[in-house]
Amino acid sequence: MKPPAQIHTARLLLRKPRVSDARAVFEGYATDPEVTRYLIWPAHRSITETRDFLRRAQVMWKDGTEFTWAMTLSPDTTLIGMLALRITGCRIDFGYVCAKKFWNQGYTSEAVSAVVKWAMGEPGIYRIGAVCDTENSASMRVLEKAGLRYEGILHRWSVFPALGPVPRDCFSYALLK
Numbered sequence: 001m002k003p004p005a006q007i008h009t010a011r012l013l014l015r016k017p018r019v020s021d022a023r024a025v026f027e028g029y030a031t032d033p034e035v036t037r038y039l040i041w042p043a044h045r046s047i048t049e050t051r052d053f054l055r056r057a058q059v060m061w062k063d064g065t066e067f068t069w070a071m072t073l074s075p076d077t078t079l080i081g082m083l084a085l086r087i088t089g090c091r092i093d094f095g096y097v098c099a100k101k102f103w104n105q106g107y108t109s110e111a112v113s114a115v116v117k118w119a120m121g122e123p124g125i126y127r128i129g130a131v132c133d134t135e136n137s138a139s140m141r142v143l144e145k146a147g148l149r150y151e152g153i154l155h156r157w158s159v160f161p162a163l164g165p166v167p168r169d170c171f172s173y174a175l176l177k
């Protein structure tokens with residue numbers, strides 16, 4: 001199963017990432033320590049890293065290991081972040097990031113809600129879920145607004161490189177069919 005290459009929402013177009021997005025990603029959020037604080041990847045140090053990431057994202061769309069969309073404003077096309085999902089049998093897991101300049105305007109919730117709607121419409125999918133650091137309140141709110149329910153705590157679940165090498169506790173959220 002592959003998700004749609006494009007998803008339209010009221011204010012956004014989710015589309016496949018391109019290598020030509022590198023500058024927007026690099027300057028928009030990938031180097032920002034506040035944005036990368038609760039992410040599983042470290043802030044990019046060079047635009048080459050960003051280009052490599054975008055190339056990997058394209059390969060993963062093709063081989064089906066991960067599906068990443070660029071979140072872009074519509075109709076003006078500004079890239080504001082990314083949303084990525086993995087499909088494992090009847091389950092989907094996803095993550096997201098938004099450039100600070102665009103925080104708290106409901107954009108990520110709008111994108112996540114659209115992806116959740118698509119996922120729940122797929123007959124073979126019974127669960128869509130995400131995890132976030134127990135201190136990442138904005139991310140919890142995004143998941144709640146998209147209709148996911150708090151499930152519990154996953155101790156020592158994930159390393160967030162910006163916060164050190166020790167795995168941290170995460171909250172699990174999901175929507176079930």
Ligand SMILES: CC(C)(COP(=O)(O)OP(=O)(O)OC[C@H]1O[C@@H](n2cnc3c(N)ncnc32)[C@H](O)[C@@H]1OP(=O)(O)O)[C@@H](O)C(=O)NCCC(=O)NCCS
Nearest residue numbers: 035096097098103104105106107108109132137138139141
């Ligand atoms: C998490 C993130 C993607 C949210 O993006 P966004 O586009 O600002 O999200 P939205 O505007 O749709 O919703 C954010 C909600 O969190 C709330 N919020 C923001 N900061 C908050 C904080 N420090 N404490 C509590 N709530 C907070 C906002 O008020 C809003 O809720 P509301 O609509 O009920 O007022 C963005 O903050 C981000 O990119 N963070 C860094 C990367 C990250 O943590 N990704 C998720 C990894 S699990």
